[in-house]
Amino acid sequence: MIDMSLFLEVCVDIAFALLSISFIIIVYRIATGPTLPDRILALDMMVAVAIGFIATFGVRSGFYLYVDIAIALGLVGFLSTVAFARFVLARGSTEDSAIGRKDGGADR
Numbered sequence: 001m002i003d004m005s006l007f008l009e010v011c012v013d014i015a016f017a018l019l020s021i022s023f024i025i026i027v028y029r030i031a032t033g034p035t036l037p038d039r040i041l042a043l044d045m046m047v048a049v050a051i052g053f054i055a056t057f058g059v060r061s062g063f064y065l066y067v068d069i070a071i072a073l074g075l076v077g078f079l080s081t082v083a084f085a086r087f088v089l090a091r092g093s094t095e096d097s098a099i100g101r102k103d104g105g106a107d108r
Helices: 004-032 036-061 065-091 095-102
Strands: none
Touching (some): 004 036, 036 065
């Protein structure tokens, strides 16, 4: 029979590996995102991955106060996403619509 503490350690290691891979993919999307909304969505996903890192570290260390920190980061991340969305809405145009204007306003 498998020892539960060993099982938990393996699961935490797998979670750290998957979160690291997703973090690398998100950084790539932030750097190469074709439009501003793509970059905003990638930043929101980076907050979600950071919450995952904090919660996983809390499980590994056994100090579950990190889960409260992750919840607070989630609230701040939500507010920042709303602020970015309002910024894009107030700006009135995205890079997609700017590209459409360069082409004479033709839709794709």
